[in-house]
Amino acid sequence: MTTRQTYLYASFFALIIVLANYTVQFPINEWLTYGAIMYPFSFLITDVLSERYNKAQTLKVVRIGVVLAIIPTLLVADGRIAFASIVTFFLIQQLDVVIFHVLKARFSSLWWLRNNGSTLTSQFFDTSLFFILAFAGTMPADVLVKLIIGDYLVKVVLALLDTPFFYLFAIKLQNRKISQV
Numbered sequence: 773m774t775t776r777q778t779y780l781y782a783s784f785f786a787l788i789i790v791l792a793n794y795t796v797q798f799p800i801n802e803w804l805t806y807g808a809i810m811y812p813f814s815f816l817i818t819d820v821l822s823e824r825y826n827k828a829q830t831l832k833v834v835r836i837g838v839v840l841a842i843i844p845t846l847l848v849a850d851g852r853i854a855f856a857s858i859v860t861f862f863l864i865q866q867l868d869v870v871i872f873h874v875l876k877a878r879f880s881s882l883w884w885l886r887n888n889g890s891t892l893t894s895q896f897f898d899t900s901l902f903f904i905l906a907f908a909g910t911m912p913a914d915v916l917v918k919l920i921i922g923d924y925l926v927k928v929v930l931a932l933l934d935t936p937f938f939y940l941f942a943i944k945l946q947n948r949k950i951s952q953v
Contacts, residue, residue: 773829778836781821785837785865786844788814793841793849793857796906802915803922811898812930815891816938818865822872822890823883823942834865856905860898868894887938891931899924 773781788810796807821830838861845854868890875886903920 773825773833778829778833781817781833782836782840784817785814785833786840788817789837789841789857789861790844790848793845793853796853796857796902797849799919801922803918804926805919805923808899808923808926809930812891812895812927812934814861814865815868815895815931816934818868819872819887819891819938820942822869822876823886823938824946827869827873830869831866834869835862838862838865852910853906856902859905860902864894864898864901867897883939883943884935887935887942888931891934892928895927895931896924899927 792807792811792814794807795810796805798806800806818830818834821833838858841861842854842858845857849857871893872886872890875882875889879885899920903916903923907916907919
């Protein structure tokens with residue numbers, strides 16, 4: 773991955789983080805926020821990058837993306853949301869990359885397993901940690917649990933729906949490039 777590509781991908785990550793941090797402040801209903809719709813795209817990008825590049829390169833993109841997102845996040849989100857988001861994104865995206873690469877090494881032909889397995893596992897921890905850090909003590913526990921469940925269920929659906937896009941961008945196009953060489 774070139775330096776230019778690294779910063780381009782990292783900038784895209786930062787944009788997703790900032791948009792998700794802004795939109796998570798607006799509930800759709802008692803089970804869901806708009807942030808749940810935006811944030812899963814970061815996992816698709818992480819998985820596509822993990823398929824194409826090695827773990828160290830992908831982690832570098834994630835870490836730079838977090839750094840690039842700090843100031844804009846502080847400008848668009850409440851301090852607790854900003855803190856929770858940056859910490860959660862930094863920790864959980866790295867977890868996603870590690871799980872993806874473990875699954876890729878162990879089950880190399882099962883591309884759908886590494887895509888969905890890493891994302892669904894990471895999204896569970898991401899959703900739980902984010903909502904606890906951002907909203908614990910500011911709302912009743914039952915509301916917090918409903919938001920965690922609602923956001924996670926939407927993320928599960930979106931993760932499963934993004935599987936064909938992962939296949940297209942990470943598997944099909946990659947195989948096409950290899951066959952053209």
